[in-house]
Amino acid sequence: MPESAAHELMLFGLSFNMETLKMTWMVMAVVVIMSIVATRNMKLVPVGLQNIFELIITSLNSQINANLGKRGVLFAPFLISLFLFLLISNWWGLIPGMASPTNTLNTNLGLALLVVVMLHVLGLYYKGTKYIKHFFEPFAPFVIIKLIEEIAKPITLSFRLFGNIVAGELLIHILPKLLPNIFAEVIPGVIWLAFSTFVGIVQAFVFTMLSMSYLADGVNDEEDA
Amino acid sequence: MINIDGTLLAQLVNFIVLVILLRIFAYKPIMKMLHDREAKIANSIESAENDEKKAKQTLDEYQKQLAEARLKAQEIIDKAMKRAQQEYDASVVQTKQEIEQMRQNAKEDIVRERARAATQLKGEVVSLSMAAASKIIATNIDDAANQKLIGEFIEKLDKNKLGDLSC
Numbered sequence A: 001m002p003e004s005a006a007h008e009l010m011l012f013g014l015s016f017n018m019e020t021l022k023m024t025w026m027v028m029a030v031v032v033i034m035s036i037v038a039t040r041n042m043k044l045v046p047v048g049l050q051n052i053f054e055l056i057i058t059s060l061n062s063q064i065n066a067n068l069g070k071r072g073v074l075f076a077p078f079l080i081s082l083f084l085f086l087l088i089s090n091w092w093g094l095i096p097g098m099a100s101p102t103n104t105l106n107t108n109l110g111l112a113l114l115v116v117v118m119l120h121v122l123g124l125y126y127k128g129t130k131y132i133k134h135f136f137e138p139f140a141p142f143v144i145i146k147l148i149e150e151i152a153k154p155i156t157l158s159f160r161l162f163g164n165i166v167a168g169e170l171l172i173h174i175l176p177k178l179l180p181n182i183f184a185e186v187i188p189g190v191i192w193l194a195f196s197t198f199v200g201i202v203q204a205f206v207f208t209m210l211s212m213s214y215l216a217d218g219v220n221d222e223e224d225a
Numbered sequence B: 001m002i003n004i005d006g007t008l009l010a011q012l013v014n015f016i017v018l019v020i021l022l023r024i025f026a027y028k029p030i031m032k033m034l035h036d037r038e039a040k041i042a043n044s045i046e047s048a049e050n051d052e053k054k055a056k057q058t059l060d061e062y063q064k065q066l067a068e069a070r071l072k073a074q075e076i077i078d079k080a081m082k083r084a085q086q087e088y089d090a091s092v093v094q095t096k097q098e099i100e101q102m103r104q105n106a107k108e109d110i111v112r113e114r115a116r117a118a119t120q121l122k123g124e125v126v127s128l129s130m131a132a133a134s135k136i137i138a139t140n141i142d143d144a145a146n147q148k149l150i151g152e153f154i155e156k157l158d159k160n161k162l163g164d165l166s167c
Helices: A018-040 A048-092 A105-127 A129-136 A142-178 A182-219 B007-137 B143-160
Strands: A008-011 A014-017
Touching: A014 A018, A014 B007, A018 A048, A018 A105, A018 B007, A048 A105, A048 A142, A048 A182, A048 B007, A105 A129, A105 A142, A105 A182, A105 B007, A129 A142, A142 A182, B007 B143
Parallel strands: none
Antiparallel strands: A008 A014
């Protein structure tokens, strides 16, 4: 997918990729509409979309409670939104004519940086000097390793997702060109789509779980007491 | 794809907007629904437990009443049987007494009759003997001497024979 100049929009000296933004808005619209449909006519005995949303929210909530402790409730909407957005984004590129918002580092690094900045801000807010001190433990020289770790966090988080999604989309585009005709493409194409669907769930889950465990460093009050 | 530009900031804003929207449209209503359901299930369980407890209580009460009723019935039967026994005993005693009385009366009658018969017999024997004797011996003995003679004779009879007469 070559980025043509037509997709670029210059504003305040910054360039914006309109393709990515359009896809992001579509995904956002889909997620919001799905959530409205799921919660519009809720019943005590859940059916259909309500069931799926409840499943996602309760299973993530139990993870959040286990990792973040009692402050987890504050960050549950953030992490649940992250999962839903990444899930639909990852799958969005599998629809012909569409592209995943997560196939660009702009989205992935943005989200990863948001998580890491949240971690440090919340760590300082909740734990104060203790949070700074933990970079120098058990010995002062450890600060080098700790800093590398902190820098690696957003990079690994974003590149993992980026690589998986880009690879999936590229192969979808390349497969027809590698194979002689459309009939030969059916079987590998379907298999690859199925695999990409699976990868989409796994990557959304991995990103969310890692964000959760990173945030746990700053938020969890286990050792506060 | 790999170039980083202003899109990153736009995506941040987009995502934050999405978080806010999802918090309103998905998180809050679903959490509310989950709490409602939890409360409803807890209520149902509690009321079921209450019902069960109540049923058990009723059953216990019923069984207790049944046992009491049984006890009372037994008591009534016992009382009735005792009374019947008493009445039976009393009537038996009374009957025995009556029989005894009747026997006594009969005995007395017999004795009286025998005495009367003996007296009568004695009188007749005297007059018969007198007539017989006066004819047989044809000797004129005055009345007083006759009476004495026969009287002695009868006395002897009395002592030796009359007692063994069966009547």
